[in-house]
Amino acid sequence: GAVVSQHPSWVICKSGTSVKIECRSLDFQATTMFWYRQFPKQSLMLMATSNEGSKATYEQGVEKDKFLINHASLTLSTLTVTSAHPEDSSFYICSANKAGPLTEQFFGPGTRLTVL
């Protein structure tokens, strides 16, 4: 199989605090991990692409200083939402590619962030 986990599954925080979300590939090594944001009843919007050991590539309009991504190993990527505000409340989903030529992405279960 190809299982991707996320932790936490949901988090509530106060405005101005930082929140870290972990994404792990449990049974494979992921050369590339992706972070998406999904607002209610909307599609998935790619935020950034991260490769192990290198800086993340952010999509246009995504603030890299606000959404810090660390891809420290082939099985772990973290997204830190710094100085979170209510407008950052969303469903954050990661995905991972297995090493090799295949394009298939395996998605995590998502993390619901609510900023009060």
Added chain:
Amino acid sequence: QQQVKQSPQSLIVQKGGISIINCAYENTAFDYFPWYQQFPGKGPALLIAIRPDVSEKKEGRFTISFNKSAKQFSLHIMDSQPGDSATYFCAAGYGGATNKLIFGTGTLLAVQP
């Protein structure tokens, strides 16, 4: 160029019927076209995917039809069941190092018993 247009936005089908969802793209550099199923509060799960060198792919009740010249592809769900009620997303991807996916806007499918 980056957009993937998906229709309809919502769909109601009777149990046993055929559900059809359509997508269109502009960028001919896309070479991977997956369909994802998402239940509320969950991450998307891959249903079926196709590459542009074939015109159709079938897996169980799910079929992708692909029209390269028209830059369109569609998902057909045969014998639709209430358990198929979910949001469906098409996507288009680039191969190679980035493997980025661009998602369609989603279709909310309701299968009535």
